[in-house]
Amino acid sequence: xxxxxxxxxxxxxxxxxxxxxxxxxxxxxxxxxxxxxxxxxxxxxxxxxxxxxxxxxxxxxxxxxxxxxxxxxxxxxxxxxxxxxxxxxxxxxxxxxxxxxxxxxxxxxxxxxxxxxxxxxxxxxxxxxxxxxxxxxxxxxxxxxxxxxxxxxxxxxxxxxxxxx
Numbered sequence: 001x002x003x004x005x006x007x008x009x010x011x012x013x014x015x016x017x018x019x020x021x022x023x024x025x026x027x028x029x030x031x032x033x034x035x036x037x038x039x040x041x042x043x044x045x046x047x048x049x050x051x052x053x054x055x056x057x058x059x060x061x062x063x064x065x066x067x068x069x070x071x072x073x074x075x076x077x078x079x080x081x082x083x084x085x086x087x088x089x090x091x092x093x094x095x096x097x098x099x100x101x102x103x104x105x106x107x108x109x110x111x112x113x114x115x116x117x118x119x120x121x122x123x124x125x126x127x128x129x130x131x132x133x134x135x136x137x138x139x140x141x142x143x144x145x146x147x148x149x150x151x152x153x154x155x156x157x158x159x160x161x162x163x164x165x
Contacts, residue, residue: 022142024052024075024098024116027067027149030087034060043087050079052116075118077149078155094149094160096120102139107154109136111145118156122147125159135163 034040047056047065052073058065067080067154077094084091098120100113111120124133125148136145143165147158 009020022100022113022115023071024069024113026097028095029065030092033089034063046083050083064082072115075116099144101142119155120158123157123159125161127161132163
């Protein structure tokens with residue numbers, strides 16, 4: 001093999017893992033009752049035991065918990081809500097950032113994230129900017145969507161806040 005081909009194979013081997021694949025990447029969970037930094041540790045310990053959670057941290061000033069999701073774990077937000085319910089905190093909302101493929105269903109646009117075994121129904125939110133609305137309307141293929149998760153009998157809903165192509 002010539003030097004050129006060896007270098008090309010090495011470069012592809014190093015660069016390929018850096019591409020972002022479709023996945024639910026991060027959850028920012030808003031909770032009430034976060035007053036003591038020592039009290040956050042037991043809650044973090046419980047939340048880190050949830051199967052889909054890779055890592056978790058808390059921001060007391062913002063009243064949020066940030067969860068990084070395992071790339072191939074099924075998306076089960078109810079398990080996070082239940083874990084928080086076992087603590088002294090009260091769950092308020094969950095902002096989800098996910099990369100997937102735009103599709104459509106009878107309910108409108110969807111975001112398919114097969115790596116996490118989930119398809120979100122996308123809906124406009126009150127916080128959605130005109131630019132995000134325009135980006136969602138024009139979106140096709142792979143995009144990153146940030147939105148508030150809501151359970152629904154039709155499937156998980158994301159109330160869209162932001163869209164990146």
